[in-house]
Amino acid sequence: MNRHGPGTPSVPGIHCGGCLRKVEQALSQLEAVAEARANLTTRSVIVRWTDGVPPPAMIEALAEAGHAAHLGDGNAPDADKTQADLVRALAVAGFAASNIMLFSVSVWAGAGESLRTLFHALSALIALPVLIYSGRVFYRSAWSALRHGRTNMDVPVSIGLTLAFAMSLYDTIHGGPHAYFDAVTMLLFFLLVGRTLDHAMRSRARQAVSDLAxxxxxxxxxxxxxxxxxxxxxxxxxxxxxxxxxxxxxxxxxxxxxxxxxxxxxxxxxxxxxxxxxxxxxxxxxxxxxxxxxxxxxxxxxxxxSFLAEMTRMMVAAEAGRSRYRRLADRAAALYAPLVHSAALLAFLGWALASGDIHRAAVIAVAVLIITCPCALGLAVPIVQVVAARRMFEQGIMMRDGAGLERLADVDTVVFDKTGTLTWGRPQLRQPSVPHLGLAAALAAHSRHPHARALAEAWQGPAPAIIDVREIAGRGIEGRLGPDIIRLGRPDWALDRPEDIPASAPFPCTSLSRNGALLAHYHFDDCLRPGARAAIRALTDQGCASVILSGDHAAAVARTAAQLDVTQFEADLLPAGKVQRLEALAAAGRRTLMVGDGLNDAPALAAAHVSMAPSDAADVGRQAADFVFLRAPLGAVPCALSIARRAKTLIRQNFALAVLYNAIALPFAVAGLVTPLAAALAMSASSLAVVANALRLNANAARRDRMARKHPQPAVRFAE
Amino acid sequence: MSILLYLIPISFLLGAAGLAAFLWSFRSGQYQDLDGAAERVLFEDEDGPAG
Structure with missing residues (x-):
């Protein structure tokens, strides 16, 4: 029996048809693999293999073919279901809107009374199933909000759609001149565009993040x-x-x-x-x-x-604080819905009392609901977030959902983990030139120990031929060069004379010896990530304080803090300690961005106002983070912050545009001057205005890129 | 006006045909890898959309 394995490997390096071929062929040659199909858009491969055997060595096979790969969770096919539902609902709504618009245009152009009634009836026939099929997205969400005693944007949408349809149906049966079927379906269409974009963005990011597992x-x-x-x-x-x-x-x-x-x-x-x-x-x-x-x-x-599960429990507890955050759109809806509904009710009561004509009052109330229906509001937030997510993706930053983007814009304090976040998390040779490096590198090439790897990386020249190499785990490597025994490893093992062994140094030390006599000491340190200092400086310029919370020893943390000019730091923290510090910061009214990579950071990532992790972080940490950055330089942090702040400004502007449009249109609607034609025009115009404004996030960025090319900034030095 | 008896069903059916075509292509996975499909046309030994 064939099945999806626990992983669809993500292969970030594929970029052309040749790569597709190479990846598929490399995987098909594996024994257990039944089928491999690469996807160039998601940069991943779906692999099916025979059940009951351990996962085939996919990662190794891909590495041999020259492609670095990560293993995914393999749940991607299920996650697509909601997305597919939304696209189908959108397609149906679009079809209905265009068909009904054909009828509406001829009615507005002055069709005779019998023809008008016929066209209205046909429109109703098309609109009803569409309202049920495509509208269920909103009805379901509104119902679940109401059942929990809350309101959201979908409550006014659902009420508006239903009332407008009912009123139009009543008028169609009684041969009235105005019907709003076109407005109903167009509203559905626009709102579904916003909803689909929002969902597509989130699921793409979620998939990309889980593929990194x-x-x-x-x-x-x-x-x-x-x-x-x-x-x-x-x-x-x-x-x-x-x-x-x-x-x-x-x-x-x-x-x-x-x-x-x-x-x-x-x-x-x-x-x-x-x-x-x-x-x-x-x-x-x-x-x-x-x-x-x-x-x-x-x-x-x-x-x-195990330890991992303990971390997960702490994360769940810490996350409770964050779920109190309410999204901008929902907060707007909480203000907006009562306002709109009371306006419609007042218009109805006012007209009913003034003219005594209940039917006319109802038509006007429905016109008020339609004209104020939050079409632009529904697009205002997702469209900006989609554009922002795209900007971030270009910079190698994955965004999990829009709420994270909103929270990121509020941040005033950035909390960093040290090992693996500010630093590489693996040691590098401290001294640029030391004696006998070629000899040490030749031996070191035989080991996986991080110190050995650092030595092997540091030497580019020719290496002497060493034979009989063997690794003594926990001690070092030994080999023969001609008649001599060469040892590389812990000083107390490599060196015969105790006086050669260095006293406890601030940095870990490895020694090289010939027949027990000292040749050289090599000192290692965890080097800073590229751009770390520039990133901290950029954050200070953006008005954010930087704090380091680390589980490492005080001396190592103090050294890193001094290198980065960070004055607030704490060392020797347990995972719970990090969460406590973050809670203390939150109690002091600070909005924190936590940047961390370790398992021990995972609860802190969940506890912070918003969080970010590098792509090589521990799985749990990466799942907890709102943002994941794929490239090494730490410049991703200030970059994401500035995009989030810009996005928040644009969202505010879009809200302002939508409110302004409502403020202008509402008096006309209350005065009974809005015909279906006017409603259709106003609705499209406001939606287009909001979309155009959101695209300015791209335009501004493009202009800045051009400026940057004209006046290049001094490049960030790779090794700081 | 009896021409409408033909024209309205025809316009409706054309629209419905477009919708059906979209839904079919969507279901059969033709939008899953837009970039890859452009490259696969150059391969010699396979045809048909993603399974």
Whole structure:
């Protein structure tokens, strides 16, 4: 039986037909894969494979074909369903609106009475099923809001649509001159455009974010009692199982090390930047990366009780505060709906008392409802957010939903995590020129240890030929150069004479020795992300204070803070501590943007007013964040902030435009001067005005880009 | 005016045909990968939209 795997790999690098071919062929050659189909628009591949086998090595096969890939969640096909419903509703409404408009134009052009009644009746026949099919989106949302004792934009929309249709139907049956069927369907069409855009933006961002999910701990190789090995998904792991963890894999659930010696990278879990040696008996949290050698672990908690699950629980608790936020459009609707409804009611009562003609009063009340129906209001917010999301996408920033964009515009304090966010989260060589680097790099090329990788990266020249290389996990690498034994690793292992071993230095240290005699010490530090200093400066210019909250040691945090001119920082914080600091900031009236990448940041990301994570962050953290930035430089943070603020200004302007239009049209409607023709014209004009205003976000940005090309800014130095 | 007896159903049917064509193409996944379809036309060994 074929099925979608747990992942549709996302391959950001594909950009042409040749890549499509290469990716599909590389995957089809894998044994278990039944079918692979690449999608150039979403930059992903849908892979079906035979059930009952561990996931094929898709990521490795793609890497061999020259494409870096991430593994997705594989739930994308379900998420598309609402979107498809909306598009279908939109298509039906568009069809109905254009057909009814044909009839309406001939009525306005002066069709005779019998023909007019015929056309009205035909319009009603088309409008009724469409109102039910396409309008159910609004009816359902309005009903669920009312049932919870709230109102939203869809309540006035639903009432307006229903009353206008009922009134027009009554007039059609009695041969009246005016019917608003065209207004009803056009209103539906415009509102559905806004709704569809809003949803498309959100689902695209959500999919892109979930596609980034990495291979981390989707399963583990379990050693069973009879000695055989089986691959089990994370959910089926129980305490007391023995699992085998290869070098380069992440720990699936909390566990204790049984045997093996290796090095662990806990930067995603605790924020500690320096790698740690692993020894038997040590407790390791889920998410820890095993670096150099295989380990045997005994699981100490099921997936639902491990460190990861604890973080998830804290996130849920922290998120409660954020759900109190009400979106701009809903707040506007709360003010707007009572106003419109009382205006319509007053018009009805006024005309009924003044003229005594109940029918005429009802027609005027319906005209008031239609002319004030929040057509432009329904488009005002989503259209700006779609344009803003597009601008951000061009800058490599993914936006999860529009509410995040609204909250981002209010931010006055930016809270950074240190390891992996302000810094790379992996060590780099501190000294630019040190002796014997070529020799060290030649040895280092054989290891996965982060220090070894940094050394190998730092050397570009020719390397001496070293033979008999072996890695001693937790200590270092050893090899032979001619007759000499060369060692690279922990100073107390590489060096024979204790006086050569450096006293505890502020930076982690690795030593190179020949036959036990010192050749060189190499010091490592976690380097800043490119653009970090420029980003902090830009945030200060935009009026935002910067704060660092880190789980790393005080000395390392103080050093990074000094490099970045940040005066507020705290170190040695547990996940709960970060949440407390954020709550304290919120209590002091600050609106915080949390930028972080680790598992330990996830609760803080959920607790902050709005949050942002780099694309290489831990899965939970990335799922919690409102924004994810795909490119390395930290300049994404001020960039997103300025786009959000600009978008908020445009949304305000759009609201102002919509209100202004209503303020002008309302007196005419109350005076009974609005015919169906006038209503149709006014509605289209206001919608177009709002859309055109939203597109200015693009135009302004394009102008700024041109300016920037003419007067280039001094480039940000890569290594600060 | 009896011409309307033909013209109105014809205009309605043409519109409905357009709608049906759109719904069919949407359902069969022809809008899922607009960029990819432009490239796939150059491949030799396959045809038909995404499954």
């Amino acid at each position: 990495r291979l981390t701990a989707h399963g583990a190789m379990v050693e069973q009692k009879d000695g055989s090995q089986a691959y089990l998904p994370v959910d089926e792991l129980r305490p007391g199982m023995t699992i085998l963890l290869a070098a380069g894999e992440r720990v699936p659930v909390d566990a204790r090390i049984l045997c093996g010696a290796s090095d662990l990278d806990r930067s995603l879990v605790t924020g500690e930047s320096a790698p740690q040696p692993a020894t038997p008996g040590m407790i390791v949290e889920a998410g820890t990366l095993n670096l150099t050698a295989p380990l045997r672990l005994e699981t100490s908690a099921a997936a639902g009780e």
